[in-house]
Amino acid sequence: MSHSKARPLEGIRVLDLTVALSGPYAALLLGGLGAEVIHVEAPGGGDIARTNPPFVGPEGVNFGSRKDGEVSLTLLNRARNKKSITLDLKTPRGHALFMRLAKACDVVIENMSEGATARLKVDYERVREVNPKIVYASIKAFGEPSATPALKGMDVIVQALSGIMEATGMQDGPPMRWGLPIADLVAPMFAVHGVLAALIHQGRTGEGQQVRVSMLDCLASLLAEEHFDVMSAAGYPTRSGNFHDRLAPFGVYPTRDGHVAIVAFSEEWMVGLVDAMGQPHLADDPRFSNRGIRMKHASELNALIEAWTFERNSDEVVRELHECRNVPCVRVRKPLQVLNDPLLHASGALMKLSHPKLGSISAIGMGLPIEFSRTPSQFDQPATELGSANADIYGGMLGMSAEEIAGLLSDGVI
16 A cells, blocks of 8 residues: 655644643644644743753763753653744744744644743734634643642642542552653643644634643543442442452452463453363352452452462463463563563654764654554654754744844844
8 A cells, every 4th residue: 555755744833832741742742743843942941851851962871960962861752853943932022923933833732831821922812813723722730720720730739639549559558649640641642632623623614723621631531431439339449459340350460470460351251260270160159250249259359369370470370361261361561671672663652762963872762653554653853952943943934034033043032
């Protein structure tokens, strides 16, 4: 099958006002899909991610203060497929330049603190005055207006408020933070969904609109998938640790050399599991004879399974269950095993990062885990230096002369 050279979002231009993680990840996704992403950064400093250790440079990885010639590993991951320009939005000339850029773009995306876009006069109401077709995406921690405007929307704060921490961890232990910044990663995915839907609407009607996403809303919407209200009313605990009692047996079990994940909620899988355990009679045990009953006796069933798995190596358990009886069972892998999985690199889910001057480095970044049958997509343009696209955007896109650009630079506007 022949492939088009054009990417899915080829021709879409995004003006990126984001910092930290939630906003930059949304812009990264749009860039990987082919949009031209123009990342607006403050002169002299840029995105706060530029100061995040560790840093990579000619001498390798540095976990201390950034040295000349070094780049933040965070930036190398999040700033791919973006063109960096500098612009001081607080100055009249900087604001006027921003509006010229917004007029020439299809999308504006921002995740500033509450009220910041209004103070800078770059909010949706003002931008749509110069570009009625604009799709303006806003990612906030708690929405805008927020019920707690003074509260900083950090990922762990959002996790705590969302209830997701109380649903994570062992039943007799404390609430548990997810090992990944889940709020910062889920919200941009919803934001991109919104942007794409708004672009389709724009194409049909010529109308632009604002797309609003709250990190708290996103996590709360996911929390509702498990019906904790109904389960709690029935006396079931919110936290069930490594097990999912509603689908018992379903969970993570210890072995001699690690852990395995086992899923055996169907009757066929349950029969296969207890057969491998050498206790086929358990399939007819009144406590375990169907899914609804097993839910009430999950702790007893899990204890029996743990006693069996703990006497065996992980490979032996996987062989007995998955290979011999077609019961879903795998080893629990460590992060480094996953990051070095050649199949995940081949699929594009993971990829080696590259330094603007050093080339490929010994660090692995996020890939774009979407495959199109006819159009290419990927984060294949390395992060660039602060303001490296000034001449391209101000000169090529806005038609400014070299003298005008030099004047803006000397006056600190860019």
